[in-house]
Amino acid sequence: MVLADVHGRRLRNLRLSVTDKCNLRCAYCMPEENYVWLPRDDILTFDEIAQVVDAFVAAGVDKVRLTGGEPLLRRNLPYLIERLAAKPGIRDLALTTNGVLLSELAASLKNAGLHRVTVSLDTLRADRFVSIARRNDLHHVLAGIDAARSAGFQGTKIDTVVMRGVNDDEVFDLLDYARDVRAELRFIEYMDVGGATRWSRDKVVSKAELLERIATRHGPITAIPATDDESKSAPAERFAMSDGTSFGIVASTTAPFCGACDRSRLTADGSWYLCLYAKLGIDLKKPLRAGESTEQLKERIERAWRLREDRGAERRLALHEARGALHDDDELRKDPRLEMHTRGG
Ligand code: SAM
Ligand code: SF4
């Protein structure tokens, strides 16, 4: 029997955070310099991750995306990838990275069996990179994107969070850049979630505005229809410009896609979140460390998923004018799992 939640949504996609640590400090994700990190002993080992992933796969997951924090900071990550890539139930094994360490690791990630990479890149200007990410690493990220291509990765995506007055003047430059490096650019609407304590509605550049701007410059844009179940539940809508360049928009803020959401998130310490906006997670580390079998964990996952009602982004949208940042710094300090860099974005 197919596992579905209260709204008939299947469980297919797992975003697996392998660390909450990061080598950047993007202001829209990590507001402060000093954090409460997850306790070291709580971080799941590779054996624990492998077992919990087996339970998720048994419950229906067939797409796994490694994330963080910055996943490339996790020691021996290629070895974990090798173990996950060997699981026949995982059809798609991807990684989201800020790219800083990618030039060092691209070849070993590819050899380990990773299928695809997504690199986050919000600007092509070194000084702006420093003001957004608070580290001087643009050259490393660009070298990382080149290295991914040289290592043989195909279908690479570049994710850009567009923020008015911050980087929205680089929309065309980023499109040109992505085309030149044979990656597909995806514009992500700025979200009010987790550490985005400086979020405000006026900083969001909506899907509608982006499409209008791109069409004014480049001529008519056609939507690339989602044909199968899988692309229907994908967060990005895809579009093509008249020269054939394709790009995506993830309209999580102004046109949320909760109705088709098959995603959930596991933090590096084994808390399972059924929605990006969920306040509380389900502790899977405790039963895992108490010796529950994979079958028992699978049943636990299934029971929780059947009760899932979350539609976090839609509920936020319904607030209209009253909408502001979801949390303040104090709240985030009390519970590090509310942060985007802990939930994995
Ligand atoms: N460190 C890796 C990276 O930056 O790609 C992986 C983790 S990061 C939390 C995953 C994604 O979340 C990144 O693409 C980042 O841009 C996105 N993100 C973080 N905060 C966001 C926000 N407030 N709105 C939209 N996207 C956000
Ligand atoms: Fe930036 Fe990703 Fe690190 Fe967040 S986790 S600060 S988005 S690099």
Ligand code: SF4
């Ligand atoms: Fe899924 Fe929650 Fe995001 Fe909606 S807000 S798409 S339910 S994770």
